[in-house]
Amino acid sequence: MTRNAIVELTEVTKIYEGKVMYRALNRLDFEVEEGEFVAVMGPSGSGKTTLLNLVSTIDVPTYGRLMINGIEPEVLKQNELALFRRRNLGFVFQDINLLRMLTVEENLVLPLTLDGLPVKEMEKRVTELANQLNLKHILDRRPDELSGGQAQRTAIGRALIHKPKIILADEPTGNLDSKSAKDVLELLSQINRTERTTVIMVTHDPIAASYCDRVLFIKDGEFFNEIYKDERRQTFFQRILNVLSLLGGNVNDLSSVRLP
Numbered sequence: 001m002t003r004n005a006i007v008e009l010t011e012v013t014k015i016y017e018g019k020v021m022y023r024a025l026n027r028l029d030f031e032v033e034e035g036e037f038v039a040v041m042g043p044s045g046s047g048k049t050t051l052l053n054l055v056s057t058i059d060v061p062t063y064g065r066l067m068i069n070g071i072e073p074e075v076l077k078q079n080e081l082a083l084f085r086r087r088n089l090g091f092v093f094q095d096i097n098l099l100r101m102l103t104v105e106e107n108l109v110l111p112l113t114l115d116g117l118p119v120k121e122m123e124k125r126v127t128e129l130a131n132q133l134n135l136k137h138i139l140d141r142r143p144d145e146l147s148g149g150q151a152q153r154t155a156i157g158r159a160l161i162h163k164p165k166i167i168l169a170d171e172p173t174g175n176l177d178s179k180s181a182k183d184v185l186e187l188l189s190q191i192n193r194t195e196r197t198t199v200i201m202v203t204h205d206p207i208a209a210s211y212c213d214r215v216l217f218i219k220d221g222e223f224f225n226e227i228y229k230d231e232r233r234q235t236f237f238q239r240i241l242n243v244l245s246l247l248g249g250n251v252n253d254l255s256s257v258r259l260p
């Protein structure tokens with residue numbers, strides 16, 4: 001294992017057994033360094049969600065080995081796995097999944113309530129996060145009184161309240177307008193830089209991917225390519241488009257985009 005790899009997949013294969021067997025990932029090797037911000041891209045059906053589900057410990061590889069923070073989640077018992085997830089992982093999804101009956105503040109503290117943390121400690125965490133995520137003025141609102149961006153910031157707050165080592169994000173900007181998407185991506189980069197939280201984000205959007213340090217491209221469940229950020233986000237973005245066009249995506253409509 002490389003010294004600082006926090007996620008390490010070695011020859012991971014995932015086969016879905018159904019009426020027809022489907023090999024969604026095939027001998028995939030992939031490492032994420034601690035503190036990295038990585039995007040995973042690939043055509044529809046290429047295995048991105050499958051990969052994220054494995055790292056989320058929602059599912060297990062059929063063959064090969066997955067290590068997270070030095071542990072193979074597969075060998076943990078149910079209750080150990082729940083604890084492992086809480087310590088290590090925070091989740092952010094496209095469909096934001098806030099509880100509608102609860103306020104922003106209550107949504108934020110929900111995971112801590114489940115943990116039985118003392119009220120003082122919860123209040124301290126909420127204040128810290130509300131400052132960091134610019135949620136102070138909306139703590140008393142309920143989800144249907146929020147903009148899409150505010151709702152996603154709240155969801156990111158909920159994912160962060162445990163101070164997880166890794167944030168796993170599945171199309172976190174998929175349902176947002178471009179201004180809110182930019183907000184959310186800048187927030188994720190800021191958390192990644194200041195807290196050194198590792199972020200793994202599945203996205204179809206090359207603009208979102210251009211915020212990352214590295215983009216992994218997969219095709220038909222296999223490694224296709226990877227590229228690292230360079231000095232300017234604009235050139236990184238162009239290089240992402242180049243790989244996407246090799247992958248067969250339709251990127252013509254994006255090639256003239258100037259990044260905000």
Ligand SMILES: Nc1ncnc2c1ncn2[C@@H]1O[C@H](COP(=O)(O)OP(=O)(O)OP(=O)(O)O)[C@@H](O)[C@H]1O
Binds near residue numbers: 049
């Ligand atoms: N539970 C399942 N049973 C059988 N096949 C599945 C299952 N889940 C996913 N697949 C298949 O595995 C392949 C990879 O799916 P996956 O959802 O990982 O792709 P993806 O890259 O995330 O796609 P998209 O971008 O469309 O979300 C697809 O062909 C899909 O149909």
